[in-house]
Amino acid sequence: MRPAVFLDRDGVLNVDKGYLYRREDFEWMPGAIAAVKRLNGMGYLVFVVTNQSGVARGYYRENDVTALHAWMNGQLGLHGARIDKFYYCPHHTEGSVPEYATACECRKPLPGLILAAFAEWDVDRARSFLVGDKDSDLAAAAAAGIRGYKFAGGDLDEFIQAVHAARN
Numbered sequence: 001m002r003p004a005v006f007l008d009r010d011g012v013l014n015v016d017k018g019y020l021y022r023r024e025d026f027e028w029m030p031g032a033i034a035a036v037k038r039l040n041g042m043g044y045l046v047f048v049v050t051n052q053s054g055v056a057r058g059y060y061r062e063n064d065v066t067a068l069h070a071w072m073n074g075q076l077g078l079h080g081a082r083i084d085k086f087y088y089c090p091h092h093t094e095g096s097v098p099e100y101a102t103a104c105e106c107r108k109p110l111p112g113l114i115l116a117a118f119a120e121w122d123v124d125r126a127r128s129f130l131v132g133d134k135d136s137d138l139a140a141a142a143a144a145g146i147r148g149y150k151f152a153g154g155d156l157d158e159f160i161q162a163v164h165a166a167r168n
């Protein structure tokens with residue numbers, strides 16, 4: 001059983017540019033790759049939990065999301081770091097693509113993405129936590145029974161080190 005760190009994507013791992021799906025527009029946050037590598041080394045499972053309502057809104061396709069995530073893991077791999085799994089919500093009740101325009105249980109602040117990881121992996125929940133940049137991220141963490149920490153920008157690796165030190 002391993003602890004897990006749940007990372008929001010936009011605004012935590014990468015600069016939030018709004019409905020980002022093209023790798024040309026992707027920009028890592030400072031310290032993001034180092035943070036993931038550090039968490040890998042400390043024995044954490046590392047998951048991304050991200051709302052991607054751009055799929056429901058018709059701005060991009062689910063394939064674009066998974067392709068970007070595969071590319072991100074490729075970039076991380078160049079530095080010996082990895083995300084263990086990306087969990088994303090493609091839904092939105094106001095969406096224009098019927099199959100995704102549904103009320104789901106995975107869009108944060110609901111905890112469905114985190115609970116999906118709990119169902120698929122042997123996670124030590126008490127030692128797990130989430131890092132997000134919005135209140136909806138922290139609400140999802142609380143609903144899943146884990147602690148959430150709000151990242152207001154800056155160096156993600158320094159932030160993770162401070163969180164880890166405070167917890168141990």
Ligand SMILES: [Mg+2]
Nearest residue numbers: 008010011133
């Ligand atoms: Mg965010």
Ligand SMILES: [Zn+2]
Nearest residue numbers: 089091104106
């Ligand atoms: Zn959803």
